[in-house]
Amino acid sequence: MSATAMNAAPSASAAALLPRLRAALPGEALLTEAEDLHPYECDGLSVYRGVPLAVALPATAEAAAQVLRLCREAGVPVIARGAGTGLSGGATPRAGTVVLSLARLNRILEIDPLARVARVQPGVRNLAISEAAAPLGLYYAPDPSSQIACTIGGNVAENSGGVHCLKYGLTVHNLLRLKVATIDGEIIELGAEALDAPGYDLLALFTGSEGLLGVVVEATVRLIPKPECARVVLAAFDDLGKAGQAVADIIGAGIIPAGLELMDQPAIAAVEPFVHAGYPLDAAAILLCESDGTPEEVAEEIVRMEAVMSAAGATDCRVSRDEAERLRFWAGRKAAFPAVGRISPDYYCMDGSIPKKCLAAVLEAIRGMERKYGLRCANVFHAGDGNLHPLILFDANKPDELHRTEAFGGEILELCVRHGGSITGEHGVGIEKIDQMCVQFGSEELEVFHALKHAFDPEGLLNPGKAVPTLHRCAEFGRMKVHGGQLPHPELPRF
């Protein structure tokens, strides 16, 4: 998406909104000065930027709902924002919009150790929940690598995953109930503290909706018992294809690792000098394969994991001997993004998912694309669930490099779709992948998405222009998926 398209002129009614917001919020809870707005111009994907009209920082759920009501009355779009760590431009504002930051709603309201649930405000950081639950022997399972910073509200909006999601599920699997402020300024409850709620599963529909359907003002999440023990195998391979095969073999053997991550040679080379995790620099790829449970159970499973990986051609398997070594093995994986950031002025993190059986073929194709676009790419990813994170290295100051990077990234995503996968495994569509939505979905499905948004937000004021492309946009992009040989909407102009 081009930057100009995002900076349309503010409407007249927008000007009338500010005094009303000011009256509704305490002074420090409304930012309108250019220097105060600056930090809200983008999220973790900083190539897209926009300056909002104002940033509202309510301190209560009711005040957040009131901001929505006022924006609706004024017809001004609202962009919810957590910590701004999103990687798809989801929280990026446009000119003339209001950013609704949930950062001040940052209290853990209740932890019930017997029921194993935490009730938290949306601005609570992901890791803060697990830290608060730790003394009770419990934790919140989804652990995005950004967990020290990202908020639970953002996690819900993106249906975020993490290293342990293969075994313990994504955000959607670990939520019980949400309180959501609608664009009307009403607060509704989705889900329940019971394991189901009557009617349609609106909790599931809302999870991953990228701020397009409503704003989370409270979340009740499931906590699970901390396993007694965890150990990780660090396995080295001299061939990427063999590492990919080992991933399939592990699952095929009936093992569900607590985590199963792959790093390729460029990623290892970036990480090792920085973190000293003990990764073999001469390996074409490494796998980190974790087992958790009781000590006896882990001992048994680790032996099986090692056997499978050796049979798949691992040149070396090292098992963490203690907790310190386990954390050291993981430290490299967790620091992979910043490490890549050190060896390249900029990097662009992609997020496609594919069936695991296609890992080797897709990684091979990416190597080919490196040559085609003249850019390097490092791969670190959630191999167990087929969620790729190619990191394309570039220099934004060099003319044309960003453009080539975007084209490279787009081609990777389309390749994922061709292999039966998805353009996004966990980072969301946002602005970034909106054109590729036209590749993954047909016009009829896109129409349903728009109609569902309309059911929650009839005027289209919640995070407009994100996540779901207009059919017109797809026609322009020239990638409208064609149903049964029939070009949809022949009445639309094509360029």
Next chain:
Amino acid sequence: MSEDVAALSERILAAAANGRALCIRGAGSKDFYGGPLQGEPLDTIGLRGIVDYEPTELVVTARAGTPLAELEAALAERGQVLPFEPPRFGGGTLGGAVAAGLSGPRRPYAGAARDFVLGLRLLDGQGRHLRFGGQVIKNVAGFDVSRLLTGSLGTLGLLTEVTLKTLPRPPAETSLRFELDEATALRRMNEWAARPLPLSASSYHDGALRLRLSGAEAAVREACGKLGGVAFSGGDYWDGLRDQHDAFFKSAATLWRVSLPQTAPPLRGDAPQLIEWGGALRWLAGSQDAVALRRQAAELGGHATLFRGADKSAGVFQPLPAALAQLHRRIKAVLDPAGIFNRGRLYPEF
């Protein structure tokens, strides 16, 4: 569109044109569930067969009319299972299981039907053959319509194909029995669930708490040592709960399903009761005062469903708050604008 799907699509288009109600039906094993059946039957039973099964991906795709038994047998051959243990009620198809969204004994420990639905295809009320979600475990592109459809009781469309996540069958399994009163049993189920034990089912009935442990050999053995109780061979017992052919369910002509937070205190009243899901599911046999029961359930943070019964005049599902009811009507209109699918099956107003 394949020929059989195209034929169904045509029937939907014709019904929509005349505003005629359609009653979507698989094997009919859940005809008893939800509001009374209305409209011309529209069978999915011809849409049969496994489309794609990749054990190493933990993913299976099958057509909606595939009998659950056929699907589960194919998974068993590769040592895998449907972890949410969908009730079969003596038959049952994949489409019916997903449309009803019901889950069996393992639900609190492994997840619900909706947690394992990765993608699906459906015919909507305009006869369009739509595809949502996908064949991969991680996929956040577009709204999660697949999970919205799960448990929507066919009111939003006719499922033609479903993709589910599978899991390996746990290598070891043991069941334990404890004699306890209800309040203690409820507390124990919750306390034990807060410890890293390989629980996979729990029930309380007639003074007996029963647990199933599934997992690695070592984990199950260790857990048995920690928990005590009397071991019993649980296979038939848990199947009896899953498919409701256990004596408690068989004798209940009217059956209420009360879904509560797992730690909710014992329900008032003296109706025969069977508790499942670590305390989160309380089945009551016999007629109840619907209004009072629903009020009690709501106060405890849950809801009550008239799961089985000849007289459904009290309404099958707990009524929704106004704002949610409005959202439901709007969502219904998105996928079934003419209001032809499974009228009154979920809520009387659509």
